[in-house]
Amino acid sequence: MNKESLRIVYMGTPDFAVESLRLLVEGGYNVVGVITMPDKPIGRHGSTLQPSPVKQYAVSKGLPVLQPEKLKDETFIQQLRALEADLQIVVAFRMLPEIVWDMPRLGTFNLHASLLPQYRGAAPINWAVINGDTETGATTFFLTHEIDTGKIILQEHLPIADTDDVEKVHDSLMVMGAKLVLRTVDLILEGKADATPQEAFYTDAKELRAAPKIFKETCRISWDSSVKRVYDFVRGLSPYPGSWTELVAPAGERMVLKVFSTQKIEEAHDLPVGNIRTDGKSHVDVAVPDGFVRLLNVQLAGKKRMAVTDFLNGFKLTEYFIVE
Known part of the structure; x- marks a missing residue:
């Protein structure tokens, strides 16, 4: 044959x-x-x-x-x-x-x-x-x-x-x-x-490691993980289905924010996990136990995916926001 x-x-x-x-x-x-x-x-x-x-x-x-x-x-x-x-x-x-x-x-x-x-x-x-x-x-x-x-x-x-x-x-x-x-x-x-x-x-x-089906809740970022763990988690879900977190405003309003790419910043700090460090123009860093995770590409619910600089142009993000 x-x-x-x-x-x-x-x-x-x-x-x-x-x-x-x-x-x-x-x-x-x-x-x-x-x-x-x-x-x-x-x-x-x-x-x-x-x-x-x-x-x-x-x-x-x-x-x-x-x-x-x-x-x-x-x-x-x-x-x-x-x-x-x-x-x-x-x-x-x-x-x-x-x-x-x-x-x-x-x-x-x-x-x-x-x-x-x-x-x-x-x-x-x-x-x-x-x-x-x-x-x-x-x-x-x-x-x-x-x-x-x-x-x-x-x-x-x-x-x-x-x-x-x-x-x-x-x-x-x-x-x-x-x-x-x-x-x-x-x-x-x-x-x-x-x-x-x-x-x-x-x-x-x-x-042996398993590979179960991924659901929406599976994709939620756990910010109390290490810099590398969060970084790998984001790229392991990018671009689909996309990892996500909740952006919490000072007044308590919650917004779903998808995260598609990040940068590792291994730097000692004393900020609580989930706190944000930003200049409101060029960068958004999220505090994790052993450093910061810099957000590079994001998507706010109902909006388009964009670079974080473009996101900051249209959204007044301050260090009073947190992510959970």
């Missing part, structure tokens, strides 16, 4: 998954079907339906697309069987039931944006940056019952610079991961995909 005759079903939804699909299609691999999420209602009244990035690409290439609401739906299962896939590839999709991942004769493999078994879960890129890691990577592994626990086929490492935000790491992993997907398919074609149990990569489960 060669890549032209290997029947592949591809599953994915967001931008991250488009690059892998693109390389498969442009590389001459036989993608016989694409599975993605149903179109998403957008607009004020939800009257407009927005197709996923993967669907948009698939349609542009004339690939058959299925968009099941429920993955155990009998109609969908029949449609999937009719595609007669030899192999299924999953990139940023959703948890699959066994009836789906166990269907192809060569199995189903997933691309995960971490060095498994580290950062199993929904938001591995965010958590690696939030935790201040200096390295992450991408992993391909065969699906099994428990999420993100299957045998590892290939891994590739990616350094994380101290200045990288999650968008930069996301884009780098997207490109790296797509190439890893092709290498994995080729190994499977050659019968050389010798997968390794994840247990071989650690001795104690306590060593």
